[in-house]
Amino acid sequence: MAQATGPSRPQPATLGDVARLAGVSIATASKALNGRSQVRAETRERVIEAAERLSFRPNQLARSLLAGRTGTVGLLTSDLEGRFSIPILMGAEDAFGAGEVAVFLCDARGDAIRERHHVRALLSRRVDGLIVVGSRTDPRPSLGRDLPVPVVYAYAPSEDPSDLSIVPDSVGAGRIAVEHLLACGRTRIAHITGDPGYCAARERAEGALAALAEAGLEPVGEPRFGSWSEGWGRTATAMLLDRRHEVDAVLCGSDQIARGVMDVLRERGHRVPEDVAVMGFDNWKILTSAARPPLTSVDMNLEEVGRAAAQAVFAALAGSPRSGIEQQGGRVIIRGSTAPLS
Amino acid sequence: MAQATGPSRPQPATLGDVARLAGVSIATASKALNGRSQVRAETRERVIEAAERLSFRPNQLARSLLAGRTGTVGLLTSDLEGRFSIPILMGAEDAFGAGEVAVFLCDARGDAIRERHHVRALLSRRVDGLIVVGSRTDPRPSLGRDLPVPVVYAYAPSEDPSDLSIVPDSVGAGRIAVEHLLACGRTRIAHITGDPGYCAARERAEGALAALAEAGLEPVGEPRFGSWSEGWGRTATAMLLDRRHEVDAVLCGSDQIARGVMDVLRERGHRVPEDVAVMGFDNWKILTSAARPPLTSVDMNLEEVGRAAAQAVFAALAGSPRSGIEQQGGRVIIRGSTAPLS
DNA sequence: AGCGTTCCAGAAAACCTTTTCGGCCCTTTT
DNA sequence: AAAAGGGCCGAAAAGGTTTTCTGGAACGCT
Numbered sequence: 001m002a003q004a005t006g007p008s009r010p011q012p013a014t015l016g017d018v019a020r021l022a023g024v025s026i027a028t029a030s031k032a033l034n035g036r037s038q039v040r041a042e043t044r045e046r047v048i049e050a051a052e053r054l055s056f057r058p059n060q061l062a063r064s065l066l067a068g069r070t071g072t073v074g075l076l077t078s079d080l081e082g083r084f085s086i087p088i089l090m091g092a093e094d095a096f097g098a099g100e101v102a103v104f105l106c107d108a109r110g111d112a113i114r115e116r117h118h119v120r121a122l123l124s125r126r127v128d129g130l131i132v133v134g135s136r137t138d139p140r141p142s143l144g145r146d147l148p149v150p151v152v153y154a155y156a157p158s159e160d161p162s163d164l165s166i167v168p169d170s171v172g173a174g175r176i177a178v179e180h181l182l183a184c185g186r187t188r189i190a191h192i193t194g195d196p197g198y199c200a201a202r203e204r205a206e207g208a209l210a211a212l213a214e215a216g217l218e219p220v221g222e223p224r225f226g227s228w229s230e231g232w233g234r235t236a237t238a239m240l241l242d243r244r245h246e247v248d249a250v251l252c253g254s255d256q257i258a259r260g261v262m263d264v265l266r267e268r269g270h271r272v273p274e275d276v277a278v279m280g281f282d283n284w285k286i287l288t289s290a291a292r293p294p295l296t297s298v299d300m301n302l303e304e305v306g307r308a309a310a311q312a313v314f315a316a317l318a319g320s321p322r323s324g325i326e327q328q329g330g331r332v333i334i335r336g337s338t339a340p341l342s
Numbered sequence: 343m344a345q346a347t348g349p350s351r352p353q354p355a356t357l358g359d360v361a362r363l364a365g366v367s368i369a370t371a372s373k374a375l376n377g378r379s380q381v382r383a384e385t386r387e388r389v390i391e392a393a394e395r396l397s398f399r400p401n402q403l404a405r406s407l408l409a410g411r412t413g414t415v416g417l418l419t420s421d422l423e424g425r426f427s428i429p430i431l432m433g434a435e436d437a438f439g440a441g442e443v444a445v446f447l448c449d450a451r452g453d454a455i456r457e458r459h460h461v462r463a464l465l466s467r468r469v470d471g472l473i474v475v476g477s478r479t480d481p482r483p484s485l486g487r488d489l490p491v492p493v494v495y496a497y498a499p500s501e502d503p504s505d506l507s508i509v510p511d512s513v514g515a516g517r518i519a520v521e522h523l524l525a526c527g528r529t530r531i532a533h534i535t536g537d538p539g540y541c542a543a544r545e546r547a548e549g550a551l552a553a554l555a556e557a558g559l560e561p562v563g564e565p566r567f568g569s570w571s572e573g574w575g576r577t578a579t580a581m582l583l584d585r586r587h588e589v590d591a592v593l594c595g596s597d598q599i600a601r602g603v604m605d606v607l608r609e610r611g612h613r614v615p616e617d618v619a620v621m622g623f624d625n626w627k628i629l630t631s632a633a634r635p636p637l638t639s640v641d642m643n644l645e646e647v648g649r650a651a652a653q654a655v656f657a658a659l660a661g662s663p664r665s666g667i668e669q670q671g672g673r674v675i676i677r678g679s680t681a682p683l684s
Numbered sequence: 685a686g687c688g689t690t691c692c693a694g695a696a697a698a699c700c701t702t703t704t705c706g707g708c709c710c711t712t713t714t
Numbered sequence: 715a716a717a718a719g720g721g722c723c724g725a726a727a728a729g730g731t732t733t734t735c736t737g738g739a740a741c742g743c744t
Contacts (some may be wrong), residue, residue, distance in 0.1 A: 009556070012465070012490050014700060026725045030702060038722060057466040061407045065729050070403065072467075075447070080432045083628075090422045097460075102467060105447040109437050118439075123354070124399040125414075125444060148354050191691035210591050230632035256632065286425075286628075290572035290598065356730060367694045370733060380692060403728035407699045687744085695736080702715085713718070 013054035018126065022050035033058070035062045064126070067328065072102050073313060074122035074130045078156075083284070084302060088154050091306025092131055101128075110135070111301035119143060129313035132156075133306075136197045137167055149315030154309040155302070157325050164316075166309045167177065169301040169327035170200050174207025177251055177279055177298050180332045182215055186249035186277055190220040191252025192236040192261060194228035201225060201253050204281060208251055217313070220245050233260020241268055247276055255280035255287040256293050262337065277338040281330075284293035294338030300330045345566060355396035364392035368408055370614070375400070382619040388534060406468065414444050416464035416472045417455065420498075421447045423563055426624070433648025443470075451551040452477070461485060471655035473499075475648075479509055481539040488516060492658030496651040504665050506658075508651045510642040511669035512542050516549025519593055519621060519640050522674045524557055527683035530590035532562040534578040535595025536570035543567060543595050546623060550593055562587050570595070575602025583610055589618055590683065597622035600637050601653050605678065608634065619680040623672075637677030642672045 005197055019029035024047060028257035030160040032039045032047035033056075039047075050056075077085045078202055096103050105226050108115035121156055121256075122130065129149050130160060130191055134140055142160035143151055150164075157165030182188055194201045205223040212219055221240065226232035233252060237260065240247065250265075252258035258280030263289020272293060280288065305328050366389060374381045374389035375398075381389075392398075397434055404407030406412040415438055419427045431447075438445050446464055450457035465473065469640035471491050476482055476498020484502035487495055492506075525529055533550055538545045549563040554561055563582065568574035575594060579602065582589065592607075594600035600622030612618050614635060622630065625641035645668050654664060 010490060012468075015702095016700080020561050026701080027703080027724055027726090028722085031723090033721075034702080038702090040722060043722080058699050059407070059461065060467045060730085061403050061412065063702075065401070065403045065407060065700080065731095066702055070448075080428065080435065086422065086428060090449065090488065091449075092423065093447060097448065104414075105431075105435060105445050106439065107432065120399065121442075121444065125402045126354075146352075148352060175444070177441075256628070259632070289602070358730075368731080369695075369733080370693055373693090376732080378733090382692060385692080401730050404699085405731085408703095408732055410699075417721075641715095688742090690741080691729100691739085693736105693738085695734105697734085698732085702728085702731100704725105704727085706723105708723085709721090711718100711720080714716085 002095070007114050012059075013056045015050075015056070015058065017054055018047060018050045018056050021054065022047045029162045031038075034063050036043075038196035043093055048257035056185070062068055070126050072104055072125065072127045073310075074104045074118070074127040075133065076106050076108060076118055076130060077133040077135075078108050078110045078115070078120070078140075084137055087132050087302035087308035090311070091303035091308075092133075092154070092310045095310035096308040097215070112130070115143075119147075123148065127221060128317055130311050131306075131313060132158075133309075135202070136198055136200065137170060150313055150321055151291070152312045153340045154305050154314070157301065161325070162323050164312055164322050165325045166305050166312060167325055167327055168302065168305055169329050170203035171207035171210070172208075173281060173298045173300060173330040174204035174251075175211040176332055177204070177281070178208045178211035178215075178332065180334070180338065181249045181279065182211070182217075182253060182298070183276060184249070184273075184277055184338055187217055187219045187253055188220050188247050189217070189249040190240055190247050191223040191251045192233060192257055193223055193225055193239070194232070194257060198228075201283075204253060220247050226257075228256055230256050230260035230263070234264045235260075237261045237264040241265075241270075246280070249277040249279075250336075252280045253277065255282050255284045255295060255297055258297070259287055259291055259335075262291055262295070271339050273339040274342070279332075279338050280285075283333050288335060291337065296335045296338040297333050301331050304328050316324050353391075354401075354431045355398045357398070357612045358399065359396055360389060360393045360398050363463055364389045373509055411470055412421075413442050414446055414467065414469045414498040415652075416446045416448060416460070416467075416469040417475065418460055418464070418472060419447050419477075420449060420450050420452045420457070421477045425624075426453065426497055427475050427477055427646035430475050430648035430651070433645035433650075434475075434496070434652040435648075437649040437652035446594070457485075461489075465490065469515055470659055472501075472653060472680070473648075473651050475651075478540055478542065479512060479545075491575035492655055492663055494651045494654045494658070496647050497668050503667070506655060506664050507667045508647050509535070509667060509669055510644065510647055511671050513549035513552070513624060515640045515642060515672040516546035516551075516593075517553040518556075518672065519546075519623070520550045520553035520676055522638070522676070522680065523591045523593060523619060524553070524559075524622065525682075526615075527620055529561050530587075530589050531559070531561055531591040531593055532536070532589050533565040533593045533595070534575060534582070534599055535567055536564055536574070537565035538597060540570075540628040546595060549584045554668065562589050568599075570598055572598050572602035572605070575599035576606045577602075583607075583612075591619040591621075592678075594620065594622045597624050597626045597637060597639055600639070601629055601633055602680075604633055604637070615679050615681040616684070621674075621680050624677050630675070630677060633677075633679065638677045638680040639675050641675050644668050646670050 032044040106118040130151040140156040153165040279296040283297040321331040374386040448460040484500040495507040621638040625639040630637040
């Protein structure tokens with residue numbers, strides 16, 4: 001009879017059960033199932049059949065305990081709801097999940113205390129490695145050098161240069177954005193971007209200005225820093241137009257800003273892309289594809305960042321740790337909001 | 343000397359190391375650290391100090407192996423990029439992370455094969471429970487009844503009623519949305535919503551119509567099903583206005599649709615909320631807060647769904663499994679797009 | 685002094701799997 | 715016929731922790 005405490009969940013079969021059913025020793029059963037050679041074909045057959053009858057799955061805990069490796073990795077994010085953590089997390093999950101590695105997900109919510117707590121918990125679960133995912137590209141404190149497992153920082157680099165960090169190339173992203181606009185024949189380019197407290201805003205502007213300078217051009221007005229919002233995009237655009245600046249392209253620091261910019265441009269009778277080309281950063285599809293017209297944007301390849309971080313953990317485990325900051329390039333996704341000047 | 347294979351990662355200290363340093367047996371060390379009683383205070387002191395000196399963290403693998411419980415739970419999502427998985431996942435991570443439970447994250451990408459693979463992998467890691475997170479509210483196939491651990495389905499219910507599913511209350515959400523509009527004095531309410539292939543669209547419409555009927559009202563025209571996009575919101579609104587329907591509120595099936603609706607209303611000279619109130623569903627802040635005016639929306643309380651799912655796993659582990667479909671109510675977040683008729 | 689108690693420490697088993705090594709039996713070679 | 719070799723199986727250790735049980739020492743009591 002089932003106890004009142006609920007349905008009796010059957011204990012999973014152990015290797016001992018399989019061995020007993022097959023009439024062999026535990027050692028032989030193990031070798032048979034793992035393809036070891038010292039087993040007669042007929043015996044192996046019998047063991048495998050027994051294992052299937054019991055739907056035996058080897059206990060990874062025991063295996064890990066013995067091997068000293070768990071095949072698990074901790075993914076420590078600072079804010080799950082964050083726009084940028086998710087794709088990175090997906091890339092990492094992808095790279096690991098394909099193999100035999102499982103991922104522990106922890107959200108520290110930007111709290112250093114909680115972060116330390118999670119690190120300790122993960123270490124006591126004997127993860128083989130750690131990926132620390134930031135929510136913005138500004139450097140963050142290192143977890144320290146003396147951890148017993150390799151650590152890779154993704155998106156937000158560690159302040160300690162002896163750690164390994166994988167980050168998107170914001171300067172390069174600003175550069176390729178401008179190069180795309182130049183290729184469209186645009187020469188009077190304004191830059192409206194987000195919070196100047198963000199590295200990403202400053203570096204994208206830096207790359208954009210550099211690319212303009214190399215083409216012998218100047219931006220229309222100084223880059224306008226503000227906030228990462230549609231509202232700021234609208235405000236800044238209104239200011240820009242009120243100054244009667246001649247503009248044939250607006251490079252926006254984010255897709256949200258670009259949406260605001262496009263709205264005001266349209267309302268004031270400027271055609272996009274015929275009169276003014278607009279592009280954003282991040283390629284946030286919910287924003288880009290619903291824009292009128294769909295928005296050209298620089299995709300920062302965050303999945304790649306996550307994947308690269310995962311591979312870096314593998315590399316470190318295989319004995320080739322790296323250090324420093326490695327950058328992942330972005331790419332321009334061309335949609336209707338940019339087109340060659342006719 | 344360090345080997346050429348990389349930095350020699352120090353092996354974490356074991357209980358044996360602690361015991362040796364403290365000059366006691368392993369058993370005594372264990373009892374001292376776990377607050378067991380049969381240890382002299384002075385001995386306990388010595389052990390604790392030794393543990394700290396070695397920064398000893400007990401190996402959870404060994405502990406789990408012995409206890410038969412791992413303190414881990416598998417979180418199986420079908421699409422990480424999905425809009426809805428994330429908050430649920432956050433809620434679950436939150437509820438678990440607060441205790442001593444760690445979460446394995448797996449993304450099956452909507453592929454049943456991959457899902458089975460992940461389930462097997464998780465079971466061989468001896469997770470204590472499983473949460474299956476769907477990406478839409480339509481029922482999905484069960485993982486089966488004979489799993490050795492409790493399973494809770496979140497967002498997307500299981501087709502098998504003997505499983506436990508935690509889902510948002512879409513009918514109720516439609517109802518409270520209409521009730522809010524009625525409270526604002528609106529009586530001529532149109533409903534523009536998304537893909538009719540989605541349960542969520544149909545049920546929200548059902549709830550909305552029911553609430554209208556209870557107030558003795560009819561909707562303005564039939565509910566307009568289409569797609570979950572701004573573009574559809576724009577198209578449907580244009581159609582609605584072209585028919586010269588008198589409308590003082592538009593209830594939209596999603597925030598995206600609402601954004602499109604508001605854009606067209608504004609462009610055609612209708613004031614929001616003075617002439618027409620607009621509200622959406624999902625409370626996707628990136629869309630609602632940037633709208634002009636900010637958009638009133640029904641928050642489906644997805645974090646709550648995730649949290650409830652986590653608690654249901656706990657309950658099942660504690661011996662009180664439940665089954666059936668449990669609904670979580672939503673709540674109206676009032677912003678500028680709805681206001682009493684003046 | 686002898687006995688029973690109480691307190692504290694340690695030995696050993698258990699959890700489950702993998703791997704090494706020893707041994708048995710059968711075959712082949714000298 | 716004896717020795718050598720090869721194929722196959724099982725005993726045992728290892729991994730780190732918790733828990734139970736045994737036992738020694740100190741102490742109080744008769």
